[in-house]
Amino acid sequence: KxxxxxxPAALSVPEGENLVLxxxxxxxxxxxxxxxxxxxxxxxxxxLLIQSSQREQTSGRLNASLDKSSxxxxxxxxxxxxxxxxxxxxxxxxxxxxxLIFGTGTRLQVFP
Amino acid sequence: xxxxxxxxSWVICKSGTSVKIECRSLDFQATTMFWxxxxxxxxxxxxxxxxxxxxxTYEQGVEKDKFLINHASLTLSxxxxxxAHPEDSSFYICxxxxxxxxxxxxxxxxxxxxxx
Numbered sequence: 001k002x003x004x005x006x007x008p009a010a011l012s013v014p015e016g017e018n019l020v021l022x023x024x025x026x027x028x029x030x031x032x033x034x035x036x037x038x039x040x041x042x043x044x045x046x047x048l049l050i051q052s053s054q055r056e057q058t059s060g061r062l063n064a065s066l067d068k069s070s071x072x073x074x075x076x077x078x079x080x081x082x083x084x085x086x087x088x089x090x091x092x093x094x095x096x097x098x099x100l101i102f103g104t105g106t107r108l109q110v111f112p
Numbered sequence: 113x114x115x116x117x118x119x120x121s122w123v124i125c126k127s128g129t130s131v132k133i134e135c136r137s138l139d140f141q142a143t144t145m146f147w148x149x150x151x152x153x154x155x156x157x158x159x160x161x162x163x164x165x166x167x168x169t170y171e172q173g174v175e176k177d178k179f180l181i182n183h184a185s186l187t188l189s190x191x192x193x194x195x196a197h198p199e200d201s202s203f204y205i206c207x208x209x210x211x212x213x214x215x216x217x218x219x220x221x222x223x224x225x226x227x228x
Contacts, residue, residue, distance in 0.1 A: 014225035034217060042155075043205055066115070082179065098144055098209060100157045100217055111217060 002027045004092055004103040014110040019077040022108045023090035028068045034100070035064050035075050038091045044089065048075070080110045114140050116211045117222025124195055125227055133191045133223045135206030142208035146180075150203040150222075159204075162189040185208035196227040 023033070032051045036044040048057045048064040050073065054067040056077045063076040073090055080088040087107045124206040125131050135145055143164045148156040160181055161169040168181035178200075180192040193200050205222040209215050 032215060036219070041203075041224065042220070043221040044207075046216060046218060049216045059136055093215065093217075098161065098215070100146070100147070100207070102157075105151075105155050 002016050002101050003093065004101050004104040006106050008086075009104065009108060010107045010109075011084070012111065013080060015065070015081055015112055017018060017080050017110075019074040019108070021077070021088055021108070023073040023103050025071045025073075025092050025101075026102075028071050029094060030068065030092045031095045033064075033066055033073050033090060033092050034099075035062075035073075036091065038087045038089060039106075040052075040087075045102060047088075060108050066099050077108075080108075082112055085109045114138075114208070114216075114221055116206065116208050116218045118223055121221055122224040123226070125225070127197055127227055128195055130192055130194045131225060132195075133204055133206075133225075135189045135191070135208075135220050137187045137208045138196045140208075140211045142189075142211075143186060145183060145189040145206040146217075147189075147191050148205045148207065149180065150205060152203075154223065156205065159191075164189075178184060179196050180220045193225065196225070198227045201225055201227045 005024050015048045032111045034049045035047040038044050050057050050066040062077040065074045087105045090103040117136045143207045145162040147159045147226050162183040164182045164183045170176045181226045183189040206220045
């Protein structure tokens, strides 16, 4: 059974810091991995999608890396801002199914 | 990116009544949509896969007679919570895959259901 774990569970930092959020998965035979942001009481916003053949993706201050062999992905947030405060979720999908398996999430708070 | 719209965003209903939640793909066709449930401060749990023109596929432990799913068109899937009880109170979110080869998943805004 695929398990997806995120570390840390919660993070509180002053603005301006560079952050690293970790996602690990037990089955390396993934099709792709996606990072999402969720604001309280809201749906999910897709941040970055990494295909299994890719090593990283970048969008603005966000950079996500993927190491399939070790079952890990990292979301790097540069120069964090209070507006980055949210819960960040990673999710993996597989070749033989459209299902997404979600991680446990990291609740991020960036204070001024 | 692709847009998935969910309605209503919140609903309060009495115990024993039924509630219908709609999920629409606004700018693409989705043969498959997904319904998730999320409890406070927890991650998303897949409830069922909605297939256009056929029966939904439910995850283990999800009562299909309790959570009725209908995917009558390529842009609309509905989840009906039948005979709702307070323990059904939760945040329900739908999702659809982009029609491109990337298979990126997009989510609706979610529906907060409160059963009183």
